[in-house]
Amino acid sequence: MKTLKPLSRLVVAIAALLMVSAYFVPLWQILMWAPQYPEGLEMDIWINTITGDVKVISALNHYIGMKHIEVEMFPEFGYMIYIVGFLIGFGLLTALINRRFMLWMFSLLLVATAVAALVDFWLWGYDYGHNLDPTAAINIPGMSYQPPLIGTKQLLNFTAFSGPDIGGWIFIIAGVLIMGTLGFELYTQKKKV
């Protein structure tokens, strides 16, 4: 049974604790600008809710037949708190149990969660941008309005941007720390052999 270095255990514990921030700061942001919105519109995605100019954005989007954005639309908000809780617990357990296979599992779990989250977000974005009310006032043949997954995209008069918010960045840092620790463990072991 391979164990972890004390420094690795400490970093893993810190990384797991960093994820606690997910309960207190927004994870993802969607920003929008239009000629008549030079100040920009903002939508912040938290672990269990959406805040920001959601009503304004929904009011604008109804012209092209997009759904009204409601917290209830997202079952994710019901269970994301448990997933993140599980990740934090798993991380702390990894530090506590002090076994390398746990670190492997934790790393894979994190990657899998991140991929699943992005896939889920993309699927929602696809539905939101394509599943339009056929009676909408503005109906441009061939036009769909899927928001960008990550990065910037022009949607009619709006420039939309999607990317991590502060909580997302902390999550990314935590992930990098975990991956780095795993790399560090593998690298130092190789050296010994």
Place this chain on the structure above:
Amino acid sequence: MKTKIHRLLTLLVIFTSAVVWQSCKPKAPASVAMGDAASKAFVPPGKYDEFYNVVSGGFNGQMSIYGLPSGRLFRIIPVFSQFPESGWGYSEETKPMLNTSHGFVPWDDLHHIALSTTNGEHDGRWAFGNANNTPRVARVDMKTFKTVEILELPNSGGNHSSPFITENTEYVVAGTRFSVPVGDKTDVPISSFKENFKGYISFISVDPTDGKMKIAFQLKTPGVSFDLARAGKGKSHGWFFFSTYNTEQAYTLLEVNASQKDKDFIMAVNWKKAEEYIKAGKGTKSKAKYAHNVWDEHTHTGVSTIMDEVLQLDPAELKDIIYFIPCPKSPHGCDTDPTGEYIVGSGKLAALIPVFSFTKIQQAIANKEFEGEFAGIPVIKYEAALHGEVKKPGLGPLHTEFDAKGNAYTSFFVSSEIVKWNVQSLEVLDRVPTYYSIGHLSVPGGPTKKPHGKYVVAYNKITKDRYLPTGPELTQSAQLYDISGDKMQLILDFPTTGEPHYAESIPAELVMPNSVKIFKLEENKHPYAALGEGQAKVERKGNQVHVYMTAIRSHLTPDNIEGVKLGDDVYFHVTNLEQDWDVPHGFAIKGASTAEVLVMPGETQTLKWKPLTTGVFPFYCTDFCSALHQEMQGYVRVSPAGSNVPLKFSTGKIDDQSSGAGQ
């Protein structure tokens, strides 16, 4: 050591990628006028602007006069709304101007301006404006900048498609925005729209000599909404084009229900044909109640007459008057180019701009290239009438104006820009952002046969951060662009009052030489005018007290009035005896429930006052007229109803019984 560097490097990579990521976010658009912009819009102190810019006031119900290129506001002309600063709609003379078949209406919503033309070119005589709410058309005299006529429109539910004019100002049109039930069947369920609701278009004739308006005829058309219109000109003179929406004939949630069809219509009206039918006696007289209010320059008084009949034509029975042309998605603007050959329809929800050809429309009619009928009216095939489409011009096209070089300028509400394109080739040439969400735009002479060009003004619907904020309620924003070169250049950003919709600009030299400086006292035929201080007097007629008052620098005559009793209605008929330029006098009295009156030199205006308590009431001149303006004041004594205080009046007379004060 190596691992440390390694770790540091990793951190650095994360940090830099985060910074790069953040800086990838798009920036809000910058909007700075560049280069020689300021000098192009600069009119040195004491110098005149090149153009009069006549701007609709929207929900203030008035017209405003700006100068271009400076953007300076010169005057607000009261039209459809009361204006306490001049007494418009408060004075006894002006109240009849706001009379309607619904009684006195103190407010309206003025959307569009039409400056009179002769041979399709500006003649500087009149400016017409529409009342959107209680349907009316007003005529403003460009010599006095005064509203001189207001004509109400019967069988109309909202006069939006108005007051567009024909080439020689033969007609001003008025198309209803709301179709409504008319005649004997007005108390009907709203859901009986298709059966009972009709849209009426009025053709108002304008007398070429004095401008007097009269409803020449009304066209009974299917129940749709008429939005905007333009007359044909040159080769298409004799025709008129109206944009329509809600051809779905929805009567609720129009936002959705009137946006379902791929195409609504542009309605082409052969008004020469309509004239033939009228001459042939095909018109039917129909009962209708509407007010016609005319201002008399000599009595300085408006007279309101209630009319009771209107002549109508039914184009479903009388063929060849109207044709429908399909036009994508709820067309708003419907603009004819200076040659009269091209008609631009701006579907406000469409992703392209169709341009129709008058020649092709005529061919299509001759060859009967119809795709069917709508409520008994032939519908021309879209392709048969089409010159071509401007592809991907922008989002939310609304209105198009023209320059003299064959270019069109279209406003785009959603993408907030003006797009310049060539009418012949339909090629997009240039685009500039507007701040924010432009509605109408205006090129001097843009709707005429000979555009003056040079500038385009954007009248925006959203102001936001353009100026110092003033709470939730903001001024409206306008931008001026120089269009003399290939590229449009922003040269000025200026606030506008009310909520401007359409505006026109006319070269100063066509208006300025005719501007009246004073009203001649010897031409004043006001029945209560006192044409000299010797004629100043106070008369009692029952419980009416008429004060024939004069105003001259720096006293009012009479300035001491006694013998007014509670229950009296006091009429101050103030005549300004000045015959000098820019010396108005004003008049106000304490407790008056009306307004002040502002009286121009040589004019008489009347303020009605009903005192509610006894006592001595001060009155004064409200317009700073002279060095001793502050001394231009007086008193009215009000006694109890049964009192025997005799009626007397004076100026400069010191009474014996007084305590010696003033001697």
